[in-house]
Every structure is written in structure tokens, then in C-alpha cells.
Amino acid sequence: MCRIVGGWEFKGKMGLLDSIEKMRDCMSAGGPDDFGLYTQRHCNLALAHRRLSIIDLSSLSHQPFISENRRYVLVFNGEIYNYKEIASKLVSEGVRCEAFSDTEVLLQSFEYWGVECVREFEGMFAFVIWDNLEQKLYCFRDRAGSKPLYYYFDGERFLFSSELKGILAYPYLQKSINKEALSLFLSFGYIPAPFSILECCFKLEAGSYLIVDKKANITKYHYYNPKDSYLQSHKFTWDSFISHLQKSIAFRMVSDVPVGVLLSGGVDSSLVCAVLKDLGYNFESFSVGFVESSFDESCYAKKVADILGITNHQFICHLQEVRGLIEQLPFVYDEPFGDVSALPTMLLAQKIAKTHKVALSADGGDELGIGYERYFWSMQRWQKYHYYRRFKVAWVLDLFSAEFVIDLFSKFGISIGIDKFLRIKNQLKATSFLEHYRAEIMHFKKEDLFLNHLPFKSVGEEYSCLDYYAQMSYFDWCYYLSEDILTKTDRASMNVGLEIREPLLGVEFVKFMQGIPMDYKVHNGEGKVVFKQYLEKFFPRSLIYRSKMGFGVPLETWMRKDLRHLLEGILDYAEGYLDVHFVNKLVRAFDAKKRVDFSKIWYIYVFCVWRKQWNI
Incomplete structure (x- = not known):
């Protein structure tokens, strides 16, 4: 590396x-x-x-x-x-x-x-x-x-x-x-x-x-081009799955220095650890937790490690450490990067680098196994909105300002924030499932961009020949995986001289997973079916079939209190690229604890500190 x-x-x-x-x-x-x-x-x-x-x-x-x-x-x-x-x-x-x-x-x-x-x-x-x-x-x-x-x-x-x-x-x-x-x-x-x-x-x-x-x-x-794998169906057998999985993970252990493993306690990292242990490898695992229980998965990581009999080093991500990490962000991620999970990733990389030069992550599992919760939200809403799309409800909503409609709803006891309203309206107007999915994951909506005099740029090819889950997975594979998830781990690790490898991204394993029937990935509204069934060999069902937590940070809570000062002065760097009235109105709504998509606040802050860091 x-x-x-x-x-x-x-x-x-x-x-x-x-x-x-x-x-x-x-x-x-x-x-x-x-x-x-x-x-x-x-x-x-x-x-x-x-x-x-x-x-x-x-x-x-x-x-x-x-x-x-x-x-x-x-x-x-x-x-x-x-x-x-x-x-x-x-x-x-x-x-x-x-x-x-x-x-x-x-x-x-x-x-x-x-x-x-x-x-x-x-x-x-x-x-x-x-x-x-x-x-x-x-x-x-x-x-x-x-x-x-x-x-x-x-x-x-x-x-x-x-x-x-x-x-x-x-x-x-x-x-x-x-x-x-x-x-x-x-x-x-x-x-x-x-x-x-x-x-x-x-x-x-x-x-x-x-x-x-x-x-x-x-x-x-x-x-x-991954579309070839999505379009070529493969017959599923357990022997093929296990063989491809083991080979993919074992290849990532080729090293002349010790290799550690990042363990969250979720399905993907538990899968990597279980396979490594089954193959006879000796290794140590590393986890990060939070004081705030709603963000803390470290207890699950410890249970996984205890069952497998492996060492698990745990580190707590405190507010004070996050202060220092935020200061490093614009240099480490040297173009604007808004994924808040970069912060605990940077902390974990710093801790691991003290004893190891190589560690395994488990990125790609959500794209391959259909694991993101937003996939299921998007499917439910696509089906739910079918009737309203048929009668062009969104075009009626277009006749009025968002503020007017939201105020009208409130008079009937319906409370809805402007971001949610715009997301629903854009999804009702979607002419394809992929357009519907993009509206699901966008934070600055089309309307926000136009208010800031910025162009709306659409990305992603339409592949109506794929089923809806495959379309979302394909989009994320082409864009989100490489330019968010893998970028996050690459910059965080290389900044401290640590190499992070991806054991679920072996060529043949990826091809196999992208081509198997969707029934082996999704069942009754739950993803990663084949991963979870395989893990039943190692862990109790209560540890496998639990709600997905992700790798988040209580940043919004901290930003409203201890880190609120970060927004002072720095937002001047938005001038010339973002509308000052828009930014000030958004921050006032945030301070007033109105319904605001916090990601918009964070992305503006990240862009501003990046401009300041690089004098651009």
C-alpha cells in the first residue's frame, strides 16, 4: 500500500x-x-x-x-x-x-x-x-x-x-x-x-x-462493468457460496506483517471473523463504541469475539476526541466529504495503527447482500405512492409553494418538515424506479439546488431490465461504494499508515453474489438472507437477526450543544457558491429545533472548512 x-x-x-x-x-x-x-x-x-x-x-x-x-x-x-x-x-x-x-x-x-x-x-x-x-x-x-x-x-x-x-x-x-x-x-x-x-x-x-x-x-x-454480473444469473449452491467466500477472505490475509480485523458486531464483520476463525487464522479484532447507547454496538462486537474466542480491543469515541478529528477532516479528506462515519473510522484507524499495519474491513456486504434499510424504505414507498402517481398528485402540489402546502397540512393536524415534503413530491413525480430511489437518498433536493443557483446533475444509468433491489444495489455499487464507503476507509487508514483491505470484494465472490437469485438475499422485507443463514452455524439467532444500527455518530446532538460554535464565522466561506439567505434560514431553523435534515447543515459546514483549508 x-x-x-x-x-x-x-x-x-x-x-x-x-x-x-x-x-x-x-x-x-x-x-x-x-x-x-x-x-x-x-x-x-x-x-x-x-x-x-x-x-x-x-x-x-x-x-x-x-x-x-x-x-x-x-x-x-x-x-x-x-x-x-x-x-x-x-x-x-x-x-x-x-x-x-x-x-x-x-x-x-x-x-x-x-x-x-x-x-x-x-x-x-x-x-x-x-x-x-x-x-x-x-x-x-x-x-x-x-x-x-x-x-x-x-x-x-x-x-x-x-x-x-x-x-x-x-x-x-x-x-x-x-x-x-x-x-x-x-x-x-x-x-x-x-x-x-x-x-x-x-x-x-x-x-x-x-x-x-x-x-x-x-x-x-x-x-x-458490474452490470454484466447483475445480468448473468447464477445457480445458488451452498458449496459455491462457501468456496467463493472463503477464497475471497483468505486472499486478503496475504501479508508479511500481522493482520487485524475491524469488528462492529454486525452481520458483515461477524461473517469475516467467523470465516477466518473457521479457516484456522489467528487474529485480533478492533471495535469502536459510543457513550450514547443508541449508537453503540460494541456490546455485540464483544459477544461475537467471545463466542469465536478472539481478542477484541474496544475504544470509545468521546466528544473530546471528535473535536480534534473534525479539525483534521478537510486535510485528510482533501475534497468535500460528508459521511459523518468518517470520524469514528479515523479514530479506529489511529488506534489500530499503533499495533498493526494491515486490517480487514467488511465493506461491500450491504451492496452485495441488499442490506441497507433505505432499500426497503424505497420499495415500500414506491408501492405506496403508486396510486398517487397515477393521478398526478405531484403536479397539483407543484402549483403551490412548499411552505403553503406544509402550512395547509398543519391546519389539518399533519406535521411535516420541508425536506420530507420535497422528498415525497419528487418521488411522486418520478418516472422510473431509479429516479424514485435517487429522490430517497438526496439531501439537497432539486429545489434546494435551484435556490442556490446550482445545476441539478443526475447520475446513474437506467436499467429497467433489473429488478428494483438490483437497480438500487447497482447504483450504490457504481457510486456510493467506491466514492463514499471505500474513500472513507482509504483516507482514514492511509493518513496513519494503515492498510485496510476489503475481504468481501473478491472478484469471483462479487460475481457470484451479484448473479444469484434475489430470494437468497431478500426475504419478507429482510436483507442478507444467505449471510445470516450461514452465520447460524456460529452464533445464536438473537445476535444475527437484530435491527441494523449502521456506523453513525451522535453528531447532530453534539452540534446543537457542545459543537455549535463550529458554525460561527465559517459559514462566510459559503458566499459566492451558496445563497446566503438560504444558508442563514437553514441555520435559524436548526437552532429553533425545527424539522431540518441535519446532513444539509453538515455538508455546508464541510464545504466551508474545505475552502478555508485549501484557500480556494
Whole structure:
């Protein structure tokens, strides 16, 4: 696991070679063990690397890694778990491969198979290869988007980096905010790929690669699309499920240092721990809890650990610690990021990093197993609103202001907040299920964006050939998983030199889960059916079949009291991008304890502190 950065200047002002070390070292927390640099002065190209040593702790994997014939140069962030199997395949086809590390095997795979090599890889990765002969840059990102890769192109220069801060350290950057990306952030709390908060800057989508040539032509290809797995049905057997699951998890234990496990006590993390124990692995688990009982799952984590006979280290997330974490947010997450669970994730990563360099999470389980509660809310409302959609009730509501309708409802004893009203109205107007689902998960509604003079940007392809649960899962797989969930764990962990791996994201396990009949995932309004049935082998039903709690933080309560001062002064940074009247009205409603979507308050705050941190 590492951090990579580099670029290629074609014309205009040249500053890359003088600033590349600064660009690299601003991400030193993610690669504290080693660093390297490769430059081609005749064409103003540079590749740089910071290393966190996990597989092959020797200097043999020093990067940038140069091929034996010196044609190719590699900078690589991530892990290829099946590198030994790939090496054996290369050897069987006549390629000399010593397989001392996944770095060597990756580059030799590219030399032999070209861009098709990426289809062989089981792992998480973002890597860039420079071809000296053809004068081309190749940039790749893994199938799920576990590892990030930003790139910047303004016609004169191409830059890439594991984190936006690496690009922000370049001296001749056009630091303009992309209003479409800002709209998406305020709507969802994260910025979906390929968008980035900066103009001319993008995130390479999961399962994609770029080729950049010496004429500054950029071509993007998608080598993986999850829709293929959703559309190809697979027969379910327990033997297949267990085999794919065990293989996926076991691969993530490939390491030359000890591996820990994040344990919440929920279905997914309990599944990972149970399989590891069943396979005979020894490991320690780590959990975070809260003083506030409605947010605290640590008691369930302890029960899981006790039953399996594993060590469980527990840490309590106190308000005082959260104060310090909030101050770090705009630097660690160097573009606006609104998921409040980033705070306990950062705390847990800090604690684990004191004893471990690698830990397993269990992200992806909700998308694969249909686990989010919002999936079931959306289904219920889609069915409930059918009658009202038929008679175009929403179009009647459009004739009046939201405030008028809400006031009218109150006279009949119906209390409803403006956010709920707008969500219902937009869902009643939805012409497709996916549009209905987007209205379910958006915080800044269309109407909020228009009041702030921001564009409404729709994301997500319509796939009416999929059933409704699969449509929601597919949308979240393409956007929410990579740009929220995996971004959250990547930044929190790499900021403290910790590698977090995702054992439920194995290639074959994902393909299997996305293709099995929905009956094995959803039954009687409850998700993760197959996960829960498998866990009955290890745990009592009362521990498995309980209400989902998620990984939340009592931030709204704290923000109304002890952290209310955070909103003082900082909201001035909204000026020029958000309507001042809108922001002040929203904060007054929040202070008056009216029905307000707190996420809107938090997202505005996050955007403002980000602008202040990066002086944009």
C-alpha cells in the first residue's frame, strides 16, 4: 500500500520537475517506509512514490519500479493478492518471473499481456506505467474502486495522484470549483466519479484505465462493468457460496506483517471473523463504541469475539476526541466529504495503527447482500405512492409553494418538515424506479439546488431490465461504494499508515453474489438472507437477526450543544457558491429545533472548512 503522484507537461509553464517532491511528500503519511522518484527531463515527465511496506519488506520492491529492459516504469498503490498464481501462469507461458513481490509480477504481467493484464488481478490497486518506447502513460484503477486515482488535465499538463492534495501542491493549477461536482456533493454527501470538486480534475472510475500519449490525447476504457454480473444469473449452491467466500477472505490475509480485523458486531464483520476463525487464522479484532447507547454496538462486537474466542480491543469515541478529528477532516479528506462515519473510522484507524499495519474491513456486504434499510424504505414507498402517481398528485402540489402546502397540512393536524415534503413530491413525480430511489437518498433536493443557483446533475444509468433491489444495489455499487464507503476507509487508514483491505470484494465472490437469485438475499422485507443463514452455524439467532444500527455518530446532538460554535464565522466561506439567505434560514431553523435534515447543515459546514483549508 502506497501513495503515487506524477505528471507530464506538454506546453505552457513548466513546474512539475521542481515541485514533484513536494507533491509526493505531502502524502508521506500514506507511505512512511520508503520513497522514490523517476524523471524524464527531455519531456517534463515525473513519477513519484511513497511506500508502506506490506508484501516484500525488502528494498527489491522499491518504486518507481523499472523493468529489466528499462522500457517500462511503474508506480503502484495497492496489493495484488494472487501475484504468486499469476507468476506461475507467466512461468508456464515461458516468462522468467521470480515472484518476489506483487510489484514485480504486476509489471511483468503488463509486459506480457499489455492492458489485458488487469483482468488477471485479484486485489485493490491504482497504478501508472510509463512506456519509454511508445511515449505513453497508462493509468489503471481496480474493479471496485478500493484505491483512488485523481487526474488533472487542462490541455497543457496531465497530473495524477492518489489524493487530491498531491495535485493541489502543483504550482500552476487552475483552482476553480466545479459547480456540478458541488451540486452532487450537497445532494449525496460525496462526489461520484468521474467528477471532482475542481474544474479540469477528475476521478478515474472503478474498473477503468486511461492512455495518455505525447500529443496530449487521452483515451479512457472500461475493462469491467458490474452490470454484466447483475445480468448473468447464477445457480445458488451452498458449496459455491462457501468456496467463493472463503477464497475471497483468505486472499486478503496475504501479508508479511500481522493482520487485524475491524469488528462492529454486525452481520458483515461477524461473517469475516467467523470465516477466518473457521479457516484456522489467528487474529485480533478492533471495535469502536459510543457513550450514547443508541449508537453503540460494541456490546455485540464483544459477544461475537467471545463466542469465536478472539481478542477484541474496544475504544470509545468521546466528544473530546471528535473535536480534534473534525479539525483534521478537510486535510485528510482533501475534497468535500460528508459521511459523518468518517470520524469514528479515523479514530479506529489511529488506534489500530499503533499495533498493526494491515486490517480487514467488511465493506461491500450491504451492496452485495441488499442490506441497507433505505432499500426497503424505497420499495415500500414506491408501492405506496403508486396510486398517487397515477393521478398526478405531484403536479397539483407543484402549483403551490412548499411552505403553503406544509402550512395547509398543519391546519389539518399533519406535521411535516420541508425536506420530507420535497422528498415525497419528487418521488411522486418520478418516472422510473431509479429516479424514485435517487429522490430517497438526496439531501439537497432539486429545489434546494435551484435556490442556490446550482445545476441539478443526475447520475446513474437506467436499467429497467433489473429488478428494483438490483437497480438500487447497482447504483450504490457504481457510486456510493467506491466514492463514499471505500474513500472513507482509504483516507482514514492511509493518513496513519494503515492498510485496510476489503475481504468481501473478491472478484469471483462479487460475481457470484451479484448473479444469484434475489430470494437468497431478500426475504419478507429482510436483507442478507444467505449471510445470516450461514452465520447460524456460529452464533445464536438473537445476535444475527437484530435491527441494523449502521456506523453513525451522535453528531447532530453534539452540534446543537457542545459543537455549535463550529458554525460561527465559517459559514462566510459559503458566499459566492451558496445563497446566503438560504444558508442563514437553514441555520435559524436548526437552532429553533425545527424539522431540518441535519446532513444539509453538515455538508455546508464541510464545504466551508474545505475552502478555508485549501484557500480556494
